[in-house]
Amino acid sequence: MAKQLIGKMVIGQSGGPTAVINQSLVGAILAARKHACITGILGAHHGIAGIMKEDFIDLTTQSVEQLELVAATPAAALGSVRLKPGRAECEKVFEVFKKHDVRYFFYVGGNDSAETAHIIAEMAKEANYDFCTVHIPKTIDNDLKVTDHCPGFASAARFVALAFMGDDRDNNALPGIKVNVVMGRSAGFLTAAAALARQSETDGPHLIYLPERVFNVASFQQDVRDAVAKYGRCVIAVSEGITDKDGNPISTSGERDSHGNIQLSGSGALGDTLAALVKAAFPGEKVRVRADTFGYLQRSFPTIISPIDAKEARQVGDFAVNHAATTGAPGSVSIRRLSSVPYQSECFITPLSSVAREATEMKDEYINAAGNDVTQAWLDYVAPLVGELPKIGRL
Amino acid sequence: MAKQLIGKMVIGQSGGPTAVINQSLVGAILAARKHACITGILGAHHGIAGIMKEDFIDLTTQSVEQLELVAATPAAALGSVRLKPGRAECEKVFEVFKKHDVRYFFYVGGNDSAETAHIIAEMAKEANYDFCTVHIPKTIDNDLKVTDHCPGFASAARFVALAFMGDDRDNNALPGIKVNVVMGRSAGFLTAAAALARQSETDGPHLIYLPERVFNVASFQQDVRDAVAKYGRCVIAVSEGITDKDGNPISTSGERDSHGNIQLSGSGALGDTLAALVKAAFPGEKVRVRADTFGYLQRSFPTIISPIDAKEARQVGDFAVNHAATTGAPGSVSIRRLSSVPYQSECFITPLSSVAREATEMKDEYINAAGNDVTQAWLDYVAPLVGELPKIGRL
Known part of the structure; x- marks a missing residue:
């Protein structure tokens, strides 16, 4: 039943940034x-944390050009x-909303943000x-339920595909074994996008390892x-989230992030471990082995933006507000292909x-049998x- | 004195690839x-190594579209x-040239390639x-003598500038301390290009460390x-080549490359060491510290190409051949601004x-007093x- 609410709105952004989160x-x-x-548009600085501190910016007056x-x-x-946020923090947020006569709340983020909103x-x-x-959905990991895909993913995937395309040409020019570690704790979507770099049968990545499958060191060495x-x-694409048969990370820096999760990004530990494993797979041979960890570049690189991603990220923001203003009903915006x-x-x-x-x-049908x-x-x-x-030129 | 030589030419590419080396x-x-x-255009596969094996590709017939x-x-x-190559290898190359009636040799590379040509x-x-x-000059390091700058540098510098621009926005969204390691063994040009990411006084990189200056751990920690x-x-930009007062690398993987140089790229060792030093600078405090090593992406990334770099890389190749065909005189192509x-x-x-x-x-005048x-x-x-x-948008 449609019900029109009259009052202010708050919008916040949460979780790892993307290249198109500002489109939303x-x-x-x-x-x-x-x-x-x-009746008013308040932007919350640093999401829930800013709301609790009533740290808002008025978004009613910026020029369209600036926006x-x-x-x-x-x-x-x-x-x-x-x-x-726990229950107490959500209550604080709710208090602030009531105090400012906020009737609409839009939270741009992943599944944790949806949970907070819920x-x-x-x-x-x-x-x-x-x-x-x-x-309003966003995540480079592409791991939200229901939706066909998540705004933010395609631009990060574009970065990964281009990075592998260039790096594979580099490796073709100076042959060796190259390990590239891509973001993705539990879902391999972003790592799997490396496959888009291939334009001929001999192009890399030649191997792709995803967190959806157990990483076996001996099989990996034989594959290489x-x-x-x-x-x-x-050329090898590896998700930062790969684990052994017991679910343990192959290698980490030993640090934990603010969620208590083992820190995977922002460290070269996994790449260096895999490089050592590759060298060990060629005993007595002189092999050129290098490892790069793409790190934070892949989620915030200017100019590497998928046009469809930019357009859809804008659409989900627009859709969320139109839906809320016309129905007053809560929900999460999804994309149907x-x-x-x-x-x-x-x-x-x-x-x-x-x-x-x-x-x-990732669905099973997206991953090969091996x-x-x-x-x-x-x-x-x-x-x-x-x-x-871009099309790869070759002689 | 102008002297026209009649015969075939060989062209080869050497050293680390760049985004525009194929323009040359x-x-x-x-x-x-x-x-x-x-009278014929032979491309040598893998530079000098290919010439010694007479591993050539005929470059007289490819379509302009393909090229x-x-x-x-x-x-x-x-x-x-x-x-x-040593003397024996250069003699072998010279034998092959005589055998195939090669009268022109063009070598696209850095100072080692110039030495080989010499x-x-x-x-x-x-x-x-x-x-x-x-x-024909190329290097992302920008460290060739005489020339104002080297083809290949500006595109890599563009990648570094964009990477820092995006990563600084990322760090602004989720504040913490971020170390980014950039290529450059002895020259800091590429790392210094990170400064182009700044568009306002608070934008990063906030600190830039170059191999031209001794890296002092205590000063670094105080700076941070x-x-x-x-x-x-x-946000910190660090060249992979930084050394202590005795000229020793701050951290490496312990591996050596094919030149016997300590391997700096293709490892996360330095970034991880610096992240640990940063954490140690804040004893008892909870600080979010991450390190990324840009690695090989910065030298071969498709679509991130400086238009001037592409144009000049084309020009130096064109100029080299026109000069050789009209004068018969050896030399190296340089760029004058x-x-x-x-x-x-x-x-x-x-x-x-x-x-x-x-x-x-880098010249002294390019580096600040500190x-x-x-x-x-x-x-x-x-x-x-x-x-x-691109111009950074902000609220």
């Missing part, structure tokens, strides 16, 4: 300016936060406070020996509970999102 | 096709090599064999503490001996080469 922010702001029922510049700039312009929505319901909260025998070189060729999609609303907390992984590469089904899924890539 | 190759090929005195695709593709399309030129002179060898006190975060605003340059020939073997470093940043003079030098960068 600007999409939401511009949509909100068209709805008279939204468009923000939209095209990577990483969360409002500031982001890594915080899974808790606050439930609180409002219990308190009989007319309130609408909509989660086989690839070197076949291609005279080997209508067709891959030509690529077409539409937004729809799914319950917050269907997206909150849990995440997805667990060291992807399938054509994966390429068919990912290629339209990433957009056209 | 294609510039040389297309120029050679216009000179009747050049243009090659020109736009990063990394050496002929294959590269890391080999400082040795072979001297051999030909001693043997009274009419022969012309021209070195000062920056965090001032900005609430800190005519003006920075608007940017204008021209090619000229310098003796091989003036470029061979030795390399340059040795932890660059100067305006550096920015004035580098900005026109890298080209326009």
Whole structure:
């Protein structure tokens, strides 16, 4: 039942930034300016953390020109936060919302942000406070449930594909064995995008290892020996989240992040460990082995932006606000793919509970039987999102 | 004295690839096709190594369309090599040249390649064999003598500037201390290009450490503490080649490359060591510290190409061949900057001996007194080469 709420809106950004997260922010702001029922637009600095401190910026007056510049700039312009709030913190947030007559809350983030939005929505319901909260999806990991894919993923995937394309040419020029570690704790989507770098049968990456499959050191070493025998070189894509049969990381820096998770990014530990394993696979031989860890570059690189990703990131922000202003109903914005060729999609609303907390992984049909590469089904899924890539010239 | 040689030419590519090294190759090929005195164009696979094995590809028949695709593709399309040939190897090369009636040799590379070209030129002179060898410059390190700058540098510098621009926004969104390790064994040019990422006073990189200055751990730790006190975060650019007062690397993987040099790239060792030093600078405090090593991405990334770099890389190849075909005289192609605003340059020939073997470093006037940043003079030098960068949008 449609119910129009009259009051202010708060928008915040949460979790790891993406190259297009500001498109969603600007999409939401511009949509909100068209709805008279939204009486003010407050941006929260650093998400939930800023709301608790009432650290807001008024977003009603910026020029469209300034906002468009923000939209095209990577990483969360409002500031982001890594915080899974508990009940007490959500209550504090709810208090602030009531104090400022906030009736709409838009949270741009991943499944943890959807969970936060869900808790606050439930609180409002219990308190009989007319309130609408909509989660706006973003994550380079592409691991949200329900949606076909997540805004932010395709641009990061484009970076990974281009990086492998260039690095494979580099490796072709100076042959050796190259390990590239890509972000992705539990889902291999981003690492799997490396396969888009291939334009001929001998192009790398020649091997792809994903967190969805157990990483076996002996199989890995044999795979590399086989690839070197076949291609005279080997480029390897590895997800930072690979684990052994007991679920333990292959290598880490030993540090933990603010969620208590083992720190995977921002360290060269896994790459260096894998390089040592590769060297050990060629005893007595002189092999050139190098490892790079793509690190934070892949999620915030300016100019490497998928046009479809930018467009959809804008759309989910716009859709969230229009949905909230016209229905007053909570939810999470998802993307439905209508067709891959030509690529077409539409937004729809799914319950917050269907997206909150849990995440997805790559489908089995996207991973080859040996667990060291992807399938054509994966390429068919990912290629339209990433957009056209430059053609490799060769002699 | 102008002397026209009639015979075949060989062209090879050497050393670490760049994003525009194939522009030089294609510039040389297309120029050679216009000179009747050049009776055949042979491309050597993997430089000197391929010449010794007579491993050539005929470059007289490829379509311009195919060549243009090659020109736009990063990394050496002929294959590269890391080999400082000795006298015996140069003699072998010279034998092959005589056997195939090669009268022109073009070698695209850094100072080691200029040295190789120089040795072979001297051999030909001693043997009274009419022969012309021209070195075509390339290196992302920008460390060749005589020339204002080296083709390949500006595109790598553009990558570094964009990477820091995005990563600084990322760090601004999720504040912490971030160390980024950039390529450059002895010269800090590429690391110094990180400064182009700054568009406002609070933008990073907040500290820049170059191999031209001794790296002192205690000063580094104090610098970081000062920056965090001032900005609430800190983004740091560090050259992989930084050394202590005795000239020892701060941290390495312990491996050596094919030249016997300590391996700096393709390992996360330095970044991880610096991250640990930063953590130690904040005893008892919870600080978020991450380190990324840009690695090989910065030298072969497709689509991140400075337009001026692409144009000049083409020009040096073209100039080398025209010079050789019309004068028969050996030399190395250099670039003279005519003006920075608007940017204008021209090619000229310098003796091989003036470029061979030795390399340059950053001028003192480009580095600040504290040795932890660059100067305006550096920015004035580098900005026109890298080209326009996207404008950062902020709220």
